[in-house]
Amino acid sequence: MSLVVFLPLVVWVVLGFFAPTVLADVILPVPESVIASLGLVTLIAGFFRQWQWLYWCAWTAGFYALIQLGLQQPLSQQHVSVLYEALPVWLSLTALLLVFIKLPVLLSPRGFLLLAAVGLSPLLLLTAPVAAALAILNPTEMLSLSGELPGIGLALWMIAMGGIWATVLLYKNASAFRWSQLVAWLSFMIFVVGIEQTDASTWAVLAISGGLLLALADRMLKLAYIDELTGLPQRRALMSELQHLRKRSAVCMLDVDHFKKFNDRYGHEVGDQVLRLLGSILKSVSGFKAYRYGGEEFTLVFSHNNEEKLKDVLETVRSKVANYPLTLRDPSRPETSGKGKEKRGKQSNKKTVKVTISLGATTKLPTDTPDSILKRADENLYAAKKAGRNRVVLKN
C-alpha cells in the first residue's frame, strides 16, 4: 500500500521513455501547475496538521526555483554547467539531512527557521562561491575518474545515494511518507538525467506532489482505520467489513482474561504491552482478519464457516497467547544504569508472566446483520468466561 506513492513517478518515467511525444504534447501551465500542486499538498497537510509534509513542500519548491532561475540557459555556459553538476550533490545531501534530523514542530521558532532554511538552501547554489566550491569537490565528476565518462559519475552517485536511501527505508520500516521522500529525491535526480525533456522539472514536481498527496491519504486512512497501539485495523474498519460479510463466514470476539486485575497489579504500561503482543500474535496467525474492537476486546473475521477449521485456528490463537512468556522489568530495578548493572550481575531482574484469552465465535446466519452476529459472538465470549476462561466457545 505504501508503495502506491511511486505511481505518479512511474507514470511520468514510463511515458517519458515509451511515449515521449505524449508528454511533449501536454501543455503545462508553468509555474501555475507547480504552485497549484504544491499548494494543494500544503493546504491539505496544514488542514490535517501534518506539518512534516510542509518541509518537503519547501524543499521541492526551493529546488524548482533553483532550476527555473539557474538552469534555463544552455549548459554550454560555464556557470550553468557548474550549477548542473552541483545540483545532484546538493539535492541528495539536503534530502538526506531532512530524513535524518528530527523535524521540530513547525509552529515554533525552530520550525519556522528550518522551513526557511530548507526552502532557501537550494538557492545558495546560485551564489557563485558555493557553486564553485561544490564544482571543485564535485563527487559525481570524481567518480567518473578520468572525467571522460560524465554519465558514469552521476550513475555511481545515484547508486551510492540510492543505497543509503534503501538502507534507511528498510531499517526504519518505512511509512508511505518515507517512501514519498525517496520519490521526491528520485524525481529530481531523474530530472537531472533527462534535463533535455520538455518541462522535465515541472513533471518532476508533479510526480513529487502526487507522491506526497498519496502519502497524506495513506496517513489519513491509517489515522482513521488503524489502531496505533496494536497496528490492527480498528472498529470503524470492522463495521465496514461486516457490511460486506460473505454468505459463508464467521466472527469471533476475544478478550483478555482478568485484564483489570492485570493492569492493577503490573500497571497500565505493561497492560499496553500485552495488547501489543496480542496484536502481533493475531497478525502472525493466518486464516482470518483481526481487528481491535476497543479496550481489550478483539474481533476476528473468517471468510468461511467450516467449524472444524474454525476450532483449529481459534485453539491455535488461544494456546499461542497462553504459552507466550511476557518478560517484565523488575519494578524494584534501580534507577541508575550503574546500580542496575551491579544488580543484574548478581541476579536476573527479569520476570515473566502469562496471560490468557477467552474466545466466543459464531457462524453467519442468512438473517444476520453486523450487529446481530457481533452480539451472538459476544454472548459466546461471555459463555467462555463463565465456563472458566482460557477457552473457545463456538456455537450459533
Ligand SMILES: Nc1nc2c(ncn2[C@@H]2O[C@H](COP(=O)(O)OP(=O)(O)OP(=O)(O)O)[C@@H](O)[C@H]2O)c(=O)[nH]1
Ligand atoms: N493497559 C490498557 N488497559 C486497557 C485498555 N483498554 C481497556 N483497558 C482495561 O481493560 C480492563 C477491562 O476490564 P473488564 O472489562 O472488567 O474485564 P476483565 O478484568 O478482563 O475481566 P474478564 O473480562 O471478566 O476476564 C479495564 O481495567 C480497562 O482499564 C488499554 O488500551 N490499555
